[in-house]
Amino acid sequence: MAPSTGHDERAELADTFLALGPQAETILPGWDAADLLDHLLVREGHPHLVAGSSLPGPIGRRAARARQALRDRPWEQQVDALRAGPGRLSPAGTADRLSGQGELLIHHEDLRRAQDGWEPRRLSVEATADAWRSLGLMAPLVVRVQADVTLISPLGGRRLRSRRGAGSLRIHGEPLELLLWASGRDRVARVRVHGDEGGMRALGESRRGL
Template sequence: MSTHAKRERLLLADLLESAGPESPTLCEGWTARDLAVHVLVRERRADAAAGAFLKPLQSRLERVSGEFAAKPYEELVRLVRTGPPKASPFALKQVDEAANTVEFYVHAEDVRRAQPGWSPRELDPVFADVLWRRLESGARMFGRKSPVGLVLRRPNGQTAVAHKGAPVVTVTGEPSELLMFVWGRQSVADVALEGEENAVAKVRVAKLGF
């Protein structure tokens, strides 16, 4: 049975394949090749991936990333599509679903929305609810760098507090678009912002997300 994470993985691989290695993405400074490398290091080389957070491991992250980047792009896409080796924790369906559903959704949109003439996806209600639950549980982490109070609201009225503070900006949109917003992709998120003009301006350019 296919999971949400598996579906988003396959979509990401398809988008990487069709975009080509040198295509831009929404990840600042990253091409599609760089994004594929990030995915592979994260789920295949945990010893190196930690270098994104731990300074002593940065050189290892750079070395391992360089080794992946040197591979043919077709191989990188194939590895993204097939998933991690059995020894990886990400090979466990529960771990994959918990860790990769949002990760792959956002990165698929990083590729899609960086291309000219992109069009939004229509998500089924079940997946939208899954994304909302992830957003609710992670809202404080995603919004911790907000310079103002930040409330996320679905069109149906459900809300999640991403950052306590004043003044407050309320961001309204579908869960998928709210996720893009709080992951630092504010410029391409289809949302409506309410609040003081200065506060809205600040949150539009804030470094949200990780």
């Protein structure tokens, strides 16, 4: 399936950042909206600063100052940078286009679902297809469960086989909810989990997430 063109998660995420402001909570421990936006902007346009800021000496200090300068920009300017998107050669931008904007979908919910009274969005057909495609690409990489896992949505099923699986699991939900579950957002993912004894035990010992 070719990447869809009718859904722009980036624009919707930028609108949410702008509406909530930099101090809004997220579901990510220790992160507010400013931390989440910083992560996205560095990921897309300045990935060298992540490694650079961890280095000792002058190189590390320069990278840390450069990253802080990005965070010190006015909030509206930072949001505009996200809205504009990465350059054509950005690996993150390429990954988002190919994956159906999976990371943007997940991080949008990290922000939305930390707010009082949140409810799942009613996604468009295009956005739902994007979430389903993202799940197909990401789940084999991020779901580490020693059991056979079948992800079941209104769009169909995806099976993740385990070489050493001692049981089976069936996870039911909308594509976006399954994407959140696969990325380890159990606290907010609205899914239904069924499995045999071995599968449920494996789930309790599993690791999921980006």
